[in-house]
Amino acid sequence: MNTVNKLYAKALSQYAERAGLAISPTLLKMVDQQSRLPLALLDQLWDACCQTSKDPLVGLRIGLELQPGHLDSAGLLLMTCTTLGEALEQLTEVAPIVGGGGDFTLVRQKAGKAAVHYQPRLAKRQAERVEAALAAILNLGRWASGDSFTASEFRFMHEPLASRENYSRLLGVKACFQSESNALVFSEEQLALPLVQANNSLHTYLRHLTDRTLAELGCQSLSAETQRLIERYPRWGKDRIAVEMSLSGRHLNRKLAEEGYSFKSLRDSTLHRLALERLQGQDKLVDIADALGFSDESAFAKAFRRWTGTSPAKLRRRLSDEDNHSPSALDEGAN
Structure with a gap:
């Protein structure tokens, strides 16, 4: 699940080349050598x-330049839908083909x-990558609808x-910040917009192709679906x-057991990963505990010690020390 399609990563490297950004040849070679990249490698590229x-809105610019082909078969599938609403509904299902960085x-x-x-489920440059993801939805919606799609706000x-004026100038849409969620908002009637490349037989x-790819990625198993729901609704x-x-709770447990899992093990592993990702950000521990569905910070710390053998505060300090004093894995590989 925590991998990214090479074509999406190429969109970043192509933007970097056009913008004249000095990206390490070693990193670009590592990106080019794999059909699907570990999410950690994309983290380095971002x-x-x-x-x-020198542009603080580089994420927005990358998102606004994203093309359907950068999303592999998922992008082509969405373009051949009949309406914008159908395409957005299918986006929620096939996004893992592009990458496992968010839902x-x-x-x-x-x-x-x-x-x-x-x-998002991102360890680095979350703000820029959230902006890229939502700007890409705006851009692809405009492209697929023959420029009929309009949004009311980000x-x-x-x-x-950057300044709000720069956001408005670049997007042509109002941008709101420190909101409760990351979202692109538009009128519901636009879900009925026809797509210019609608093609039922090709769709x-x-x-079939995307379903097969999702199955190969393990995205259609019950355990994978359970994990996605836990990530989305950790409470x-x-x-x-x-x-x-x-399903009933008992039936869910029986079906998960057939795949070799239990709900408790999936919930623990998912919350553990989400906690590690959030600890690399700036959120307060009490806010992380609340976001992950714990009753208070103490309950979160108790679970975290069970998972890792240390407290979340100690691990955050260790991660911070490593970032400040250790060379990156890429630098180590280059030396």
Whole structure:
């Protein structure tokens, strides 16, 4: 799951080349040698692009230049859908083909509004990459609809990386910050927009192809679906997750056992990974505990010690010391 399609990574390296960014040849060679990259390698590429660029909105620019081909078969599938709504609904299913860095969700809101929400699972440059992901949805929506798609606002959980005027000038859409979620908001009626490359027979073929790819990635197993739901709704327990999957809690446990898992083991491993990712950011421990569904910081610390043998505070200090004093894995490999 924590891998990224090479074509998406190539979109970054191609942008870096056009923008004249000095990216390490060693890193570019590592990217080019693999059909699917570990997410950690993409982390390095994003970090290199952001460090060498003098533009704080480099993430937005990369997202706005993303093309359907950079999303592999998933991008082609979405372009052949009949309507924008169908494409956005299928995006939530096939996004793992592009990469395991986060989840998209299509939400129909009140007052005739709809939104694509993005929940990242990113260790580095999260703000820039969230902006890239949502800017790509805007760009691909415009492209697929013959420029008929319009958005009313972007919502970002982070603080602005540049002036709000620069965001508006680049996007042509209002941007709001320190929101409760990362989302691209638009009128619900636009879900009915027809796509200019709609093609039912080609779409059927591409759907079979993407389903096979998802199966090869392990994205269609019950355990994988359970993990995705835990990531999206970490506060939910077994029974609530089971209801979402149209199962009883007991039936879910039986089916998971057939795959060699239990709900508890999946929940622990998923929350453990999410905790490690969040500890590399700036969130307070109490906020991380709340976001992961723990009753308080003490309960989170107790679970974390069970997972790792140390406290979250100690691990965060160790990670910080490593970042400040240790050479990167790439530098070590180059020396």
